[in-house]
Amino acid sequence: MLLGYCGDNYYGSQYNEHHDTYPTRPTIEGELFQALGKSKLISTLNAQEFKKNHFQRTTRTDKGVHATGNLISVKLSTTGHDELSIRETINKHLPQDIKVWQIQRVNQNFNARKACGSRKYEYIIPTYNLELGIDKLNIILEANMIKSFDKDDLDIIRKYPTLSIKEQPSLMVSIKDYLQTTHNQLVSLRLSEERWNQFRTVLKMFMGTHNFHNYSSQNKLNSSKAYNQRHIVSIDITKPYQIHGHPGEWISIILEGQSFLLHQIRKMVSMSIMCMVRGFPVSSITKSFEPESLSIPKSPSFSLILQETMFTSYNKKLQHIGYDPISFDKCQNLVKTFKENHILNRIIQAEAKDMEFVKFLHYICYSQC
Numbered sequence: 001m002l003l004g005y006c007g008d009n010y011y012g013s014q015y016n017e018h019h020d021t022y023p024t025r026p027t028i029e030g031e032l033f034q035a036l037g038k039s040k041l042i043s044t045l046n047a048q049e050f051k052k053n054h055f056q057r058t059t060r061t062d063k064g065v066h067a068t069g070n071l072i073s074v075k076l077s078t079t080g081h082d083e084l085s086i087r088e089t090i091n092k093h094l095p096q097d098i099k100v101w102q103i104q105r106v107n108q109n110f111n112a113r114k115a116c117g118s119r120k121y122e123y124i125i126p127t128y129n130l131e132l133g134i135d136k137l138n139i140i141l142e143a144n145m146i147k148s149f150d151k152d153d154l155d156i157i158r159k160y161p162t163l164s165i166k167e168q169p170s171l172m173v174s175i176k177d178y179l180q181t182t183h184n185q186l187v188s189l190r191l192s193e194e195r196w197n198q199f200r201t202v203l204k205m206f207m208g209t210h211n212f213h214n215y216s217s218q219n220k221l222n223s224s225k226a227y228n229q230r231h232i233v234s235i236d237i238t239k240p241y242q243i244h245g246h247p248g249e250w251i252s253i254i255l256e257g258q259s260f261l262l263h264q265i266r267k268m269v270s271m272s273i274m275c276m277v278r279g280f281p282v283s284s285i286t287k288s289f290e291p292e293s294l295s296i297p298k299s300p301s302f303s304l305i306l307q308e309t310m311f312t313s314y315n316k317k318l319q320h321i322g323y324d325p326i327s328f329d330k331c332q333n334l335v336k337t338f339k340e341n342h343i344l345n346r347i348i349q350a351e352a353k354d355m356e357f358v359k360f361l362h363y364i365c366y367s368q369c
Contacts, residue, residue, distance in 0.1 A: 002104070002328060003032070004068040004335060006097040006342040007061060008302065008350070013070070014060040015050065028098060029057070032072070035093035041076040041086065056112040058309045059119055062263070064301035066343045068335045069120070069308035069328050073112040076103075097342055101331035106323060115314040118233055119260065122305040123253040123269050124347055126357050127191035127240050130199050130251075130276045137277060138365060140185055148178035161367040163359055179355045179362075186358065187248040191240050195276070196251075199237065202275045203253065205285040206232050206268055214294045215268055216261035230264065232257045246348040254307070266298040273299065274364050295369050300356040303347055305339075 005028050007013070015029035033050075036042045042053050054075040061067055078086055083103040090100050132140075149157055153171060157163070163175050213228040235255040242249055253269065271288065274280055274296075288294055308328055311318075315325035328335065351357060363369075 001072050001074060001100055002102040002326075002331060003070055003072070003098065003100045004338055005066065005070070005099070006346055007064050007066045008346050009095075009097060010063065012061060012063045012065070013067070014057070028061075029072070031095060031098055032090075035090050036074070036076070038093040039086075039089045041078065041090070042074070056110075058112040058116045059306060061304075061306055062301060065304045065306065066346075067306035068339050068343070070306055071112060071116070071309050071326070073106060073110055099334070099338055101328065101334055104324060104326060106318065106326070107321060110314075115311055116309050117313050118256050118258050118310045119306065120254065120256040120308045120310065121260075121265055122307045123255075123265060123299075124250055124303045124305070124344075125253065125269070125273075126187070126351060127249045127251055128186035128189040129273050129357055129361060130195055131189045131191050132277070134278050134365060137361065140182065141362060141365060144178050144181045144185075148174050148181065150174075158366060161363045161365075163362060179358050182362075183352075183355045183358050186361075190249055191251065196237070196240070199251075199272065199276055202272045202282055202285065203235050203237065203255075205282050206235055206255075208232060210289040211291075212261055212264055212289070213291075214288045214296055215264045215271075217263040217267075217298070218261060228261065230257060230259060230261060243344055243348050245345075246352065248351070256310075263298050265304060266301060267296045270297050270299040270360075270364075273360075274369075277361065277364060297360075297363060297367070297369055299360060302350045302354075302356065305343060 005013075007028070009026065010028050010031075011025040013028040015033065016025055016027050029050075033042070033053075033055075036053075054073070056073045058071040061070070076086070081089075083105075086103045087100050090103075094100070145154060145157060149171075153168075153174065156165065156168060156171070157175075163179075165171055165175075209229060209231045211225055211228050212230045213225070216228060233256040235253065238252045238254070240249045240251050255265065255268075271285060275282065275284060288296070311326040315327075319325055
């Protein structure tokens with residue numbers, strides 16, 4: 001089952017086994033299995049019994065992360081139905097921000113996770129994160145803080161680089177004013193050719209096989225060196241572009257890897273932005289693969305899209321035994337429309353309203369990371 005979704009309203013893709021305890025924490029898989037039950041493609045009694053339905057996922061995504069090309073496998077009762085009618089029936093019972101693109105038959109021994117040869121992601125960034133070095137950025141941030149905060153409050157703000165100050169709720173209005181003023185200034189910036197080339201050079205340092213232990217949020221005590229070893233097949237960036245309805249400028253990072261650790265991509269993006277803003281040498285990335293532990297913050301989640309899951313090697317086996325290869329090629333028109341209407345719209349709205357990238361820049365300027 002090939003599918004896409006806007007992850008904004010969900011607590012990740014993976015089904016929450018404690019759904020009855022936390023009904024306000026919906027997941028992509030939870031919504032999907034409810035739709036399969038309502039479509040009578042699985043028994044309603046087994047709608048929460050994933051093993052009984054031979055369920056397997058290719059890739060799980062975190063809270064707030066989107067997808068245009070994810071895949072799951074599941075045993076369905078499809079007697080008397082063609083694949084198109086099955087897809088339409090499922091989509092009828094799904095929320096508007098989750099869509100099944102295609103239903104496809106595979107062999108009985110198919111294992112979605114193991115058959116997937118690589119995953120391709122897109123991370124979309126406002127270019128104002130990359131144009132200014134820390135000296136010029138600090139001038140803007142300091143001037144706006146002086147405008148927005150009383151003298152006594154400035155000391156408090158500098159102690160909380162996350163700008164999350166629960167003990168001082170009265171400061172929230174001033175924080176919002178500071179973020180909005182800063183955003184209005186930064187969003188007019190445009191990325192120079194020199195800085196674009198510099199950023200591309202930084203990202204290329206991640207290519208190949210490395211120990212990404214510093215780029216995972218998982219418990220390092222339980223993670224071996226072999227587990228943290230990951231291979232980046234390719235990584236590149238688009239030229240700057242604009243999205244209709246937003247005054248800013250954006251670039252997309254496109255990266256493909258065999259598999260990724262928890263939060264690995266967001267930490268890779270964060271490290272790359274820190275190299276640009278704080279002037280870290282590109283050798284800092286090479287050094288981050290060494291055993292010494294580093295504290296690398298996560299960049300915002302709402303700009304990350306699982307673009308495609310790929311089955312190049314396994315497709316040869318499928319074709320050899322008489323099945324169609326797994327491909328998203330036939331879905332591209334549906335994917336494009338959904339991405340524009342749901343995912344990109346949500347990304348630009350979140351960037352303008354929540355100003356998470358401005359908060360992120362403030363954090364990397366004032367924290368000790």
